[in-house]
Amino acid sequence: MTWLPDPLDVSGYFFWLLLISAGVFALERLRPWRRQQRVLRPGLGQDVFWLLFNGHFTGVSVAYGATAALRWASPALEWAESLRILSAAPLWAQGLLAFVGKDLVEWCGHNLLHRVPWLWELHKLHHSIVELDWIGNFRFHWGEIVVYRALTYFPLAVLGVDPRVLLVLAAVGTLIGHLNHSNVDLTWGPLRYVFNSPRMHVWHHDVAWPADRPHGVNFGIALSLWDWLFGTAYWPSREEAPTQQPAKLGFVGMERYPRSTIDRLLFPLSLLWARRAPENETP
Secondary structure (H helix, E strand, O other): OOOOOOHHHHHHHHHHHHHHHHHHHHHHHHOEOOOOOOOOOOOHHHHHHHHHHHHHHHHHHHHHHHHHHHHHOHHHHHHHHHHOOOOOOOHHHHHHHHHHHHHHHHHHHHHHHHHOHHHHHHHOOHHHOOOOOHHHHHOOOHHHHHHHHHHOHHHHHHOOOOHHHHHHHHHHHHHHHHHHHOOEOOOOHHHHHOEOOHHHHHHHHEOOOOOOOOOOOOOOOOEOHHHHHHOOOOOOOOOOOOOOOOOOEOOOOHHHOOOOHHHHHHOOHHHHOOOOOOOOOOO
């Protein structure tokens, strides 16, 4: 099955992860938004673990596992060859279509992470962030990698998107994610209705969302367009929020959320033996 993804592409992505991380870290030092925020903040060591674990180990493991499973099941999936409708398209066209389609699917997936109770239990790890910076982009549960890969990269591979395009999409996605979580004052000006930014994404991490949107706001990954189109965008005026930042980040009931790396790694299975149990409510 020639359309199967090459796990080595995922391994090569680690170089771009390190390069992009260093670049955005330098940008935070040159143009910090929250000047009082320390570089060596609480929880930084754990976030370094998530960067390495999610950015390399889990990604490679999932890619190898998925490729092995698909090759084992290849006789039953030969029909998928007929779905490679993008394989003959120029690389730029593949990239543009894949970028927009992938971002819309990720917006839908992100929305589901907030609305489906068991998915929210996975997503709580990401919302345990109390000080946003670039490395927070990789504080997420390994289960989310499985969810997002199943929803995005597998369909793109089946449709015939070139592995080189998939690698570029992964690198661009990392750059955008780092920027959106970074301590950099970036808005994109009038283009904020198309592209996500730190100024917009910070409200997604607010501990108190607007009362009429209890499941959250600003679900966009790269594009804010979907939030403006589907009514989930939130960007308060200067009168409503003079600092243009939330007073507190996190989620309701976070004080009962596991704190150790191992408990968070095994969460929600760790609830079986943890003394602290998060509230059953979803936002």
